[in-house]
Amino acid sequence: MKGLLHIELFKLFKKIRSWLGPVLIFTLIIIAYPLTVEYSTSELAKSFYSILWLGSLMTIMFSTEDIFLEDYLDGTMDQYIVNNISLPLIVFIKIFVYWLLIGVPIGILSFIFAIAFTSNFESSLLIGVISLVVNYIYFAVFSFGNSLSLNKGSLLSSLVCLPLVLPILITLGKFITALEYALNFYSYIILLLGVLSIIITIIPFLISFILKAHLD
Numbered sequence: 001m002k003g004l005l006h007i008e009l010f011k012l013f014k015k016i017r018s019w020l021g022p023v024l025i026f027t028l029i030i031i032a033y034p035l036t037v038e039y040s041t042s043e044l045a046k047s048f049y050s051i052l053w054l055g056s057l058m059t060i061m062f063s064t065e066d067i068f069l070e071d072y073l074d075g076t077m078d079q080y081i082v083n084n085i086s087l088p089l090i091v092f093i094k095i096f097v098y099w100l101l102i103g104v105p106i107g108i109l110s111f112i113f114a115i116a117f118t119s120n121f122e123s124s125l126l127i128g129v130i131s132l133v134v135n136y137i138y139f140a141v142f143s144f145g146n147s148l149s150l151n152k153g154s155l156l157s158s159l160v161c162l163p164l165v166l167p168i169l170i171t172l173g174k175f176i177t178a179l180e181y182a183l184n185f186y187s188y189i190i191l192l193l194g195v196l197s198i199i200i201t202i203i204p205f206l207i208s209f210i211l212k213a214h215l216d
Contacts, residue, residue: 004090008097011070019101022063026106029055030113048117049127049176053169056106056131060138061158063102067094067143068211072150077215087208095139095204103135123179126189130175133192134168140203141165147210168195 012019033051071077080090111128118124141164145157171188178185 004085004093005097008093009100012097012101018063018066019098022059022102023105023109025062026055026059027109029059030109048114049172052110052113052127052131053134053172056110056135057138057165057169059106060103060135061142061161064098064139064142064146065157067098067146068150068207069146072211072214077211081212081215087211088204091143091204091207091211092200095136095143098143099136099139103139104132106135107132126179126185130172130189130192133196134172137168137192137196137199138165140199144203144207144210147207147214150211150214168192 030051033048068077071080077087080087107128110131111124114124114127115121142157142161145161145164148160149157171191175185175188175192177183178188
């Protein structure tokens, strides 16, 4: 597993545009927002979280468009199957690597921007942690959609994935409301962690099944 992780890290890391581009786009979205609207500081703080969640969602959606395409086209997936390498393990590693190089920096930037907009360290730290959790969920869900539309464009994946992530966005909205009014927001954190545990367990097997169907 360690060798496969190193290989996938090297493959993505050498494609600088594939991981640095999404991080820069996310940064541009958050920085450009207050420069393009005529809001007071208090109004900006209230709408900041909506832009944060939508910015990370859109960035991750576009960054996963070709997550499996290269391995599919160059025959790497066939080699995995021929050599009896676990395809669910490969899928898990790929999602983890994308989350590590794109999702984690976005989570760190979310924490930094939250401090800048709200000047509240504790709530900003929570936002950063929640962002890390949600970003992994986004990567897994959009990877699932892209496995369905492999070599067929990204429209199908968008149609499949957007309804799946809407409950996550709603939960994030409820979490922010509870956080602002000092209500019990821990239930939403537990809910998101529960979704994450299900995603980590099930999604690699679903995606590997779909990828095998494409290869047959």
